[in-house]
Amino acid sequence: MQNLNTKNVSIIEDGLKKKTGHYLFFGGKGGVGKTTMSAATAVWFADHGYKTTIVSTDPTVSLSSIFNQHIGGKESVPIREVKNLCGININPNDAKGVFKSRLDSVINQMTGALGADMISTPCAEEMATFDQFVNILDSKENRITVFDTAPTGKSLRELAMPFNWAEFMKKQITESKKLAKIMNMDESSLKSLEKDKKRYDMALGVLRDKNKTVFSLVLLAERLPIDETKSAINGLSGLGIPVQSLVINQRIPKKSIEGNAFLSERSKLQGKYMTEIEKTFATVEQKIVPMFSGDASNLDALRKIGVILYGK
Numbered sequence: 306m307q308n309l310n311t312k313n314v315s316i317i318e319d320g321l322k323k324k325t326g327h328y329l330f331f332g333g334k335g336g337v338g339k340t341t342m343s344a345a346t347a348v349w350f351a352d353h354g355y356k357t358t359i360v361s362t363d364p365t366v367s368l369s370s371i372f373n374q375h376i377g378g379k380e381s382v383p384i385r386e387v388k389n390l391c392g393i394n395i396n397p398n399d400a401k402g403v404f405k406s407r408l409d410s411v412i413n414q415m416t417g418a419l420g421a422d423m424i425s426t427p428c429a430e431e432m433a434t435f436d437q438f439v440n441i442l443d444s445k446e447n448r449i450t451v452f453d454t455a456p457t458g459k460s461l462r463e464l465a466m467p468f469n470w471a472e473f474m475k476k477q478i479t480e481s482k483k484l485a486k487i488m489n490m491d492e493s494s495l496k497s498l499e500k501d502k503k504r505y506d507m508a509l510g511v512l513r514d515k516n517k518t519v520f521s522l523v524l525l526a527e528r529l530p531i532d533e534t535k536s537a538i539n540g541l542s543g544l545g546i547p548v549q550s551l552v553i554n555q556r557i558p559k560k561s562i563e564g565n566a567f568l569s570e571r572s573k574l575q576g577k578y579m580t581e582i583e584k585t586f587a588t589v590e591q592k593i594v595p596m597f598s599g600d601a602s603n604l605d606a607l608r609k610i611g612v613i614l615y616g617k
Contacts, residue, residue: 329449330512330518330519331451332521333522345611347451352611359390359393359453361376361392362453363454368394518546524582525553525555556596557596
């Protein structure tokens with residue numbers, strides 16, 4: 306298996322010479338280690354002198370725990386123990402508030418027809434999270450931005466929904482004078498939607514650009530994570546976003562198996578699924594991260610994982 310450093314880091318470093326921003330996304334099923342891999346990646350780049358920000362879009366976890374400091378969702382904060390690294394933890398409820406405020410002129414006109422409950426729907430929450438994500442992509446401050454995304458299904462909805470929503474609304478308002486009249490939408494509202502459509506299209510363009518973005522999926526050598534990885538690759542492909550690497554996490558080291566019947570059986574099962582992973586995802590770069598005997602979320606462990614993924 307190739308070291309992720311052989312291709313992905315070289316792409317990023319070539320681009321950095323041109324002074325463009327670069328983005329690394331980690332997705333996958335819940336509980337497979339996305340936050341750990343994201344944090345290890347962010348620390349690795351920061352340690353190598355790149356101005357780096359790690360962004361969590363997963364509402365079920367917090368970067369605050371892994372870096373032992375409060376990391377909120379309104380602005381990025383410096384990570385105290387890692388030079389060149391900042392963090393931001395997008396909270397869907399906070400993002401929804403920002404989204405509602407920014408689109409207030411549009412929402413106020415729409416609520417008359419659709420009702421105030423629109424802004425409290427899961428649809429609006431995911432759109433709000435993505436809207437804040439687009440703001441981060443718009444930022445020119447960072448050379449490297451690492452995204453720790455929500456579990457795959459939610460991530461795909463967040464990626465797809467804003468584009469569909471903006472295009473649908475623009476089409477309906479443009480083509481249907483009746484709808485525009487019912488919703489009391491004026492030209493400024495249409496311009497606001499068109500502006501958002503351009504922002505979302507820009508974001509999708511960044512995600513599709515292999516010279517700017519590396520999208521990695523994290524999985525375990527188990528049936529459900531493998532199936533979800535297949536589904537994620539298909540879903541992302543449908544959006545035109547290529548998956549460039551896989552990280553297979555928590556592989557049991559051979560040296561720890563001797564004399565332990567339980568670990569021996571688990572290792573055999575992992576071996577069976579590793580064969581399936583290698584064949585099924587043969588065209589995607591793969592890297593194995595072994596199971597650690599201790600906590601894998603402290604800085605020492607994160608730096609060890611960074612070396613496994615990207616080299617020294």
